Amino acid sequence: MAFQNELPPNTAARHQGRMAYLDDRFLPRTVLGPLWEQAQESSLVMRLGQRVPVSYGETVMPVSAVEPEVGQVGTGTSFAEREGHVKPVTGVAWGHTSFAPIKLAGIITVSEEFSNIDPQGLNSTLQTKLANAIGRGVDLAVFHGRRPDTGGELLGIEQNGFVAKTTKKIELADKDPRVPAGSPLRQQLIDGWELVANERLNMNAWAVDPLFRPKLVAAMDPQGRALFGGEVDLAAQRSSLLGLPAEYGRAVSGQVGTYAGDRCRIFGGDWSRCLFGFADAVRIKKSTEGVVTVGDQTVNLWQTNQVALLIEVTFGWLVDPRAFVKFELPAPATAADSEDSTTTSSSRSRRSTAA
Incomplete structure (x- = not known):
């Protein structure tokens, strides 16, 4: 079969050089490219x-x-009960799990004049911006299974899982009958920790929006004392919460790119149940002579004096949703909820007047 934009001949018997034609036996199992430091610094997944x-x-x-x-060994604690006795035989067994990577990529174009003049250094910042875009793409994929450019769901990641897929949820309500005074937040965090502990897993960090x-x-x-006391450093990307490290990033709520979160x-x-890796290096390519197609529009870079920067990486991940708990804000009140509340208040008022 012919693959996307593959030139003829493009049949199984004779075809162009495409990875899609190769059997997994031809593909290396342990290829790991270097990370771009800028992408790593911007990514919550790469820190946690x-x-x-x-x-x-x-x-x-x-x-x-x-x-x-x-x-x-043996039948008791004395030498006579231990020496010479047969040692018990134990056993072990393994299963396996598998996942496949996806490719993340993006192209940005500028005019040749913009590239040469570099007004206010804007053109020079593009590579850093593209590296940060990779970090955001990795985060949104692993936390929510979505892509930042459209906000849509990623395809073919059923085996990969993502953090928000967990069924363990705690509502961050302002009131809790177990905590009659003060903030119930500490108790809510402990409730979530208990859900993870019940899976016999080790809660070891928080990701906070x-x-x-x-x-x-x-x-x-x-x-009136701070529940999570100590000097507050608003500039720090990391702090601690109930003694565990807390990393901060927008990917927690999912408000990344065009996804509303x-x-x-x-x-x-x-x-440790959130695994990730790269099959190749995060890399940037530059072109002044190619063509770029968006929808039905194709633009010749050479003919229009434009420069295109392409960033891409192939990365994969595996998340066990059982290992995570999600802390959510309460759902916003609906019109029906407000109407019910008004009716209840009116009813109470009538009962009070009658009394």
């Missing part, structure tokens, strides 16, 4: 997750199904 080797094809990872265990940072700073106990403000979990 665990980096692993990823190939261009399918990456297969062994998973322990049965752990070896030890037992007592910067939008929620003022709430953390303002949270008080009944005596959701009501999530904090993720907690076992981040």
Whole structure:
């Protein structure tokens, strides 16, 4: 079959050089390109997750199904009861899981005049902006399974999973009957930690949306003391929350690119269950003679004196949603809720007047 924009001959018997024709046997299993430091600094996933080797094809990872265990030798504690007795035999078993990478890419064009004059250094910042775009693309993929340019769902990632796919949810309500005075936030975070602990997993870090940072700073106990005390450094990308590291990034709520995001403000979990890796290097290509197609429009760069910068990377990830808990803001009140509230208030008022 012919693949996208493949020139003839393009049949299975004779075709152009495309990775899509290759069997996984031809693809390296442990190729790992270097990360661009700028992309790494901007990415929440790269700060929290665990980096692993990823190939261009399918990456297969062994998973322990049965752990070896030890037992007592003999029938008691004395030498006579221990010496010469048969040692117990244990066993082990493995399963496996697999995932495949996706390619992230973007093209930006400028006029040749813009490139040469570089007004206010704007053209010089484009490479940094593109590197940051890769970081945001990685984050939105791993946290929400979406793409920043359109906000749409990523395709073919059923095996990869994403953090927001967790079924463990805690509502960040302003009131909690268990906490009659002060902020209930500490109790809510502990409730979420317990959900992860019940899976026999180790909560080891938080991912927090910067939008929620003022709430953390303002949270008080009944005596008016800060729940999460200590000097507050608003410039820091990392702090601590209940003794665990907390990293801040917009990918938590998903408000990245054109995606509107959701009501999530904090993720907690076992981040060793968030694996990511790169099959090649984050790289930029420059062209002044190619053509760029967007929809039905094709533009010749050479004929129109334009310069195109392309950034791309092939990366993969694997997330176990069971290892995470999602802390969400309450759903906004609907008109029906307001009407019910008004009716209830009126009813109470009538009962009070009658009394």
